Amino acid sequence: MSASLTPIYGEAAPKSRTRDLPLMGEGTCHRTKCDLPKKLAVFLPSQVDNLIPSKYKEDSHLSLRSLVYFHASKCRLVNWQLTRTIFEFKMLKVLDLEGVKGPYEKLPKDIGDLVQLQFLSLKKTHIQALPSSIGNLIHLKTLNLQTISKLSWDPTVQIPNVIWKMERLRHLYLPKWCGNAVDKLQLGNLINLQTLVNFPANKCDVEDLRKLTNLRKLVLNDPKHFKSLVKIFSPQSRTLSCLESLSLTSETLSFPDEVVDVRQLILSCRRLQKLHVEGRIEKLPEYHQFPPNLAKLTLWGSNLEEDPMPTLERLPNLRILSGWQMFAGKKMVCSNQGFPKLKSLLLRGFSNLEDWTMEEGAMPSLCRLEISSCIKLKMIPDSLRFVKTLQELEIYGCLFKVNMGSEGEDFYKVQHVPSVVIRN
Structure with a gap:
């Protein structure tokens, strides 16, 4: 979002979305007909009865290029007809409606009139049906x-099969669940795509992914199709060889039992920097088979029978490791000089883990450690006292007692840690 987005209506907008944008109050923006705004940011109240401040309505439809909305945590339109005023700005290139909810569930077909749009966000608008006219937006990136x-009682979104027309798309974020449209979504000709989030394997041809050779980020969210999706990864082809971030996630409350062939994934994606896999893994690949620049690894529900640490600690650039029900065994060992660049470690739901041994010199760069729901773990490793970089230690839902007072038996292990939080 450009730093030249200056006009603002109402109160100051939340910093999390404005970043370094210079903002002004309602009464401080002066303009003439020769100085019409090209970019407008509007802060909305909880109940919205006006989407465009009146002083910007006249003539601005000839010049406005960017329209971004900020709002309180709850924001609701009195009537979706209010969006009609937006559709008058035919030269709009950026329209961000994130979090602006309306009383109806279908986006007006007038959205197709904004043919110059390059950026459109309907995130958290609760819209459940899109008009086919959205296919007119062929300049979208x-x-x-x-x-x-x-998740709700009716979490699906009806999407017409028109996205294939948007050949300039680079970043596509689909809903977690697409509706039961008769036609399948065709995505194979979106060859410029770099980001594809929530690929709907039940609504698309999985083979379409083979054609998206420029993808950098891919998120798959349906465990029922993990096996068919993994099959398209082949070390012998260039399919998805440019991927830098890959996620196989589940939106259910439990991890899938489907076995994931991680080895085939990582051998096909040598540029991966982030990998998130939910589901059972029978055995980890050898450490040298992992992508050399892998920096973030998330393994949830893996239930590995062998200790994963001897493999993972040898990944040279791993900085973040998140394990939830990753290991089903009783004993875990981290060796001297293991995890040389690891900054953050989360161990959660290791229900059988009893002994965790860390040799002196392990995790020399660790800054944050969280241990959660490891109900059989007897104590924290003694060698944590040698990890001088550790800044945060959090322990939740563990049955072992940690005596942290100045006279406590565990105090010497963590007395150098600035922040220690324990909740049992």
Whole structure:
């Protein structure tokens, strides 16, 4: 978002979305007809009865290029007809409606009139049906259709099969669950895509992914199709060889039992920097088979029978490791000089883990450690006292007692740590 987005209506907008944008109050923006705004940021109240400040309505439809909305945590339109005023700005290139909810569930077909749009976000708008006219937006480079943020009784979004027309798309964020449209979504000709989030394997041809050779980020969220998706990864082809971030996630409350062939994934994606896999893994690949620049690894529900640490600690550039039900065994060992660049470690739900041994010199760069729901773990490793870089230690839902007072038996292990939080 450009730093020249200056006009603002109402109160100051939340910093999290404005970043370094210079903002002004409602009464401080002066202009003439020769100085019409090209970029407008509007801060909305919780109940919205006006989407465009009146002083910007006249003539601005001839010049406005960017329209971004900020709002309180709850924001609701009195009537979706209010969006009609937006559709008058035919030269708009950026339209960000994130979090602006309306009383109806279908986006007006007038959205197709904004043919110059390059950026459109409908994130968290609760829209459940899109008109086919959205296919007119052939200049779009970024399209966010994550209209529903959480599971609900009716979490699907009806998407017409028109996205294939947007050949300039680089970043596509689909809803977690696409509706039961008769036609499948065709995505194979979006050869410029760099980001594809929530690929709907049940609504698309998995083979379409083979054609998206420029993808940098891919998120798959349906465990029922993990096996068919993994099959398209082949070390002998260039399919998805440019991927830098890959996620196989589940939106259910439990991890899938489907076995994931991680070895085939990583041998096909040598540029991976981030890998997130949910589901059972029978055995980890050898350490040298992992991508050399892998920096973030998330393994949830793996239930590995062998200790994963001797393999993972040899990944030279690993900085973040998150394990939830990753290991089903009783004993875990981290060796001297293991995890040389690891900054953050999360161990959660290791329900059988009893002994965790860390040799002196292990994790020399660790800054944050969280141990959660490891109910059989007897104590924290003695060698934590040698990890002088550790800044945060959090222990939740563990049955072992940690005596942290100045006279406590465990105090010497963590007395150098600035922040220690224990909740049992």
